[in-house]
Amino acid sequence: MARQGSIATQQPPKLRWGELDEDDGEDLDFLLPPRQVIGPDENGIKKVIEYKFNDDGNKVKITTTTRTRKLANARLSKRAIERRSWPKFGDAVHEDVGARLTMVSTEEILLERPRAPGSKAEEPKAGGDPLAQLGKGGAVLMVCRTCGKKGDHWTSRCPYKDLAAPPEGFIDKPASSEAATTATGASKGTYVPPGLRAGAGAERTGSDMRRRNDENSVRVTNLSEDTREPDLLELFRPFGAVSRVYVAVDQKTGMSRGFGFVNFVNREDAQRAINKLNGYGYDNLILRVEWATPRTN
């Protein structure tokens, strides 16, 4: 490798007109001719011509000449290289050039992973809360609303649940126990779903946990087809802890159907997200963000 002068390590930053005024005026790189690259030619010789101001403020031309040499494939054994030049035999002798026996696939084939890299297989663990498992990923901030403990358990699993009085003005009220008891008490004779009947709420498990959280569910419509769940998570995460992101995907085509749901742990976060993102321009479309279920009160 031959080399004259010194190589400029950093390139002049790309000029943006908006930044011109803020510059302190010393950086005049934009006055220099642009960087020139000649080659590489058949011998692998490449010339790079750059211009730069030196410390005295003079313009300097730097020419860097490099030669790239391809190394022979060292992995092949001598025998294998010999075999490369073996004459064809059998049916291959009569092979005409246009036979197209060997073709490179026009289709890009990927090693399709059964689930997203880094995620664990869903194991039906006894008593395992799916949200709690999500929490381990760091996406959800687990805060018990009964005892205020962080990252240890969910409100429904709070060991101090019975000790603490139900807080007043509980916004995210679960459709369970107390509410249901009063409901059944008030209107005898009307049908009450088994899940809402008195006593049914005591041993609620993970799936109900999820349902209750549906109340903090936000529907996002008018999504572009390219939007995937991680994109949505990225978009909504700044507003607060997100417990679930779902983008509806067409089973047949695998394309997004243009809408999705985001569940927040806290209702206030969800409200803020709605206020902020409804009408937000995302991927050249204007998002519509609203509560997934009409508010019931």
Place this chain on the structure above:
Amino acid sequence: MRPILMKGHERPLTFLKYNRDGDLLFSCAKDHNPTVWFADNGERLGTYRGHNGAVWCCDVSRDSTMLITGSADQTAKIWNVQTGEQLFSFNFGSPARAVDLSVGDKLAVITTDPFMDLPSAIHVKSIAADPEDQTGDSVLVLKGPQGRINRAVWGPLNKTIISAGEDAVVRIWDSETGKMLKESEKETGHKKTITSLSKSADGSHFLTGSLDKSAKLWDIRTLTLIKTYVTERPVNAVTMSPLLDHVVLGGGQDASAVTTTDHRAGKFEAKFYDKILQEEIGGVKGHFGPINALAFNPDGKSFSSGGEDGYVRLHHFDPDYFNIKI
């Protein structure tokens, strides 16, 4: 990755084998011509003409000069790899199913199918250094297993022969005396026909694939079951990466059921599993029929699959394959 498609066979593929240097790929199919390809670009080097029936299996000597093939025309033939010339033909009374050369290439094990009133058998033949001196005499003939013996391979130091087949039992035989040493147990073993068997690169363990929709990893000396890989379709072909702890299973539905379903439902993918965690890593799609043959390049950087559709697909892995994390 963009696989290389090789359409040299008119009929379904049956077996694939790389030579030790990994520059040649041998393919066997139900058409009568085993074929050799350059394993890097998929160019056809030649075909071995002379068989008169489906070719079920092949093996190549360590120095890549001699090829042995077993065929349904009731012969096993020895070929000159370079010229495609037939050097010798072992004649049997029934179709030859599996062939495997021993360490040192002095012996070959050949299995034959049950045919007419002949039972299936495992033959051990000695291979002469000079093809002129080659004889067709068997050193040893093992009989006993019922049904076809789909695979027979040599154990460590050529002291044992491992066989597996239609009776779903893996057996280890003494290659000197012909006595059966070990046999897989009913509880841990396969439930249906074992279709394929593949040794690890170091020969310490081997993998069997079966129509019972599972593949099992065994210790080659003690025949203890190490791992089981469960899948949702019959397994026709298995192979192990010599580089990473990956096993690859290929399969699909029976060929007779293929036309009745959509190809997406056929599950004609090569499925990658983590050898230790037994967890699925991913699948490589592409074939239009069940995968009948799989082989890993000895360098672990590419693998090929052969399908019922008559195609060999040669896959060179993308760099990110080597950093897959579970």
